[in-house]
Amino acid sequence: MSSDPWGRVDETGTVYVRTADGEQVVGSWAAGSPEEALAYFERKYEGLVVEIGLLEKRVQTTDLSAKDAQTAIGHLREQVDAHHAVGDLEALRTRLDKLVATVEARREERKAQRAKQSDEARKSKEDLVTEAEQLAQSDQWRAAGERLRALVDTWKGLPRLDRKSDDELWHRFSHARSAFSKRRKAHFAQLDAQREEARKTKERLVAEAETLSGSADWGPTAARYRELMAEWKAAGRAQREHEDDLWNRFRGAQDVFFAARSSVFAERDAEQSENLKLKEELAEEAEKLLPITDLKGARAAFRSINERWEAIGHVPRDARPKVEGRMHTVERAIQEAEEAEWRRTNPEARARAEGLTGQLQAAVDKLRAQIEQARAQGNNAKADKLERELEGRQALLDQALKGLQEFGG
Incomplete structure (x- = not known):
């Protein structure tokens, strides 16, 4: 008979294995x-030890499904329970x-993980739907369309939810995209219409601009070009x-x-610059007549200068006030x-001045006599009033005398 700690063979060749429930026949x-x-x-x-070890490793390190793992465990358990091996079967x-x-723990863990992934996927899809619905109202056509x-690409990369939830969210998402596409299409259709109208308007403006390009009516044509612009x-x-x-x-x-206008204006500017030079020379000649000592001679000289002045053409606009001011x-x-x-040699004016002066002198003399009389009578109030009146008459008299002097008198 032969034996080891976990089994033995009896005289008949029967092999036994030791278990917690006693010896069990393994075979003969x-x-x-x-x-x-x-x-x-x-x-x-x-x-069996090797197979169980391999299964343990697969369960720990691979994505072996719980169902397949349970099937494999059941198969191994049948072999262990059949007692066709000698060793620590209880272990x-x-x-x-x-x-x-x-x-079982891995199954629950995966179940929880799938639930978490499902919740995350739902949240992600809801966020996508919310953003899509906001973008559906955007007028940033290029940026919103690209987004x-x-x-859509992000949606395709997310896990599917339960069919009802996934269909509902996809319907909202798809509706938002359709609404944006409809608005964009309408916008660009309107834009195309506006651009066609702009083309027609600009064709008309170009035709008029080309017609005006040969005009020599500088001012009105330039103004019209500004209007066309x-x-x-x-x-x-x-x-x-x-x-x-x-x-x-x-x-x-x-x-x-x-x-063409610039060419003409350049010629005109050159001509006007020369005209300015000539008029400045005439103004300098006229200024030499000052101060007026010989009126008759000055008048004749100025007339000659002015005739030459009038014969000269225009000068630059910005220089005109200064040179004309000198003349x-x-x-x-x-x-x-x-x-x-005229005042000095006009007999009538001299006579009027002399007459006015005489009248004012008589009035002043009369007021002075009245003042002396009022003072003598002790009527100072009347005298003061008459003196104020005398001041005014005296001022007029002084002015009349000054005017009379202009007549050489």
């Missing part, structure tokens, strides 16, 4: 020695029991394929007109000299 062996029988069934036990049962608990396309800006943009061509034609027509100063001096001469 007739082909060799008892030691070979025990070694054979011990190898069977080691095989194998204990390991299988622990493995069952591990599989909506990115949201204002209308151009107010018209808005035409389609891209037309806008640049229309603008080049419009601008080209203006350039033709303004280049006006000389002209006023001559006019004042003429007025003074």
Whole structure:
């Protein structure tokens, strides 16, 4: 008979394994020695140990499903319970029991993980729907359209929810995208209509600008070009394929007109600069007549200067006030000299001045006599009143005497 701590072979070749419930028959062996029988069934036990170890590792390190793990555990448990191996079978049962608990824990963990992932996916999809519904109202057509396309890609990468929830959220998401697309389509349709209207308006403006490009009516035509430019800006943009061509034609027509005007103005400016030089020389000649000592000679000289002045054309606008002012100063001096001469030589004016002076002198003399009389009578109030009146008459008399002196009197 042969034995080891976990089994033995009796005289008949029957192999036993020791368990907590006593010995259990493993099998019979007739082909060799008892030691070979025990070694054979011990190898069977080691095989079970290896299989259980492999299953434990798979459960811990792979995504083996709980169902497949339970099937494998059941298969191994049947082999252990069949007692066809010699070894610590109870230890194998204990390991299988622990493995069952591990599989169950992993299943609950995965269930919780799936629930968490589902909640996260729901939250992510709800956030996508909310953002899509906000974007549906946006007028930032390019940016919002690109963002909506990115949201679709994000949606596709998220796990599916339960069918009802997923369908409801997708319906909202899809509706938001459709609403945005509808608004964008309407916007660009309206924009196309506006650009077509702008094209027609600008075609008309270009036609008029090209017609005006040959005009020599500088002022009104330049003003009309400014009006056309204002209308151009107010018209808005035409389609891209037309806008640049229309603008080049419009601008080209203006350039033709303004280049011609600039050429004419340059010639005119040169001529007016020469005119200014001539008028400044005449103004200097006129200023030499001042001060007026010979009125007759000054008048004749100024007339000659003025005739030459009038024969000269325009001068630059900004220089006109200064040079004309110099001539006006000389002209006023001559006019004042003429007025003074007229007053001095006018008999009627002299007679009127002498008469007025005589009347004022008589009035002053009379007031002085009345004042003396009032003082003599002790009527100081009357005298004071008469003195105030005398002051006014005396002032008029002084002024009349000064005027009389202008007549050489």
